[in-house]
Amino acid sequence: MEVHIQKCQECQSTDVCNMLVSEPGQPQTVYVKCASCGQLVARFLLSDYYHHGKGIESWLRSLGPAAFESGRDFHDEFSRVQTAALTGFEAACRRLEEQKQVEPP
């Protein structure tokens, strides 16, 4: 695993701001803006968005209207997504600490 902290290509700041954009019928988009100089840092198109602490209603909305036709058990799926998000986050934090110890900035 390799963990990368995003930084501005213009000013090297790691102080960034995520702007989440939702439009009907379009994948959700994240624009990462530098909080120091205002430059665009990156854009992500989201196929899977989980906002920790927002609950199942927010997660279902992020899936879009097509998800409701599949008849899946959303509570089981939400629980799986929630666990995967926390596990992945913890693993990324641990990995970042290991990388810092190998290569101090």
Ligand SMILES: [Zn+2]
């Ligand atoms: Zn910048």
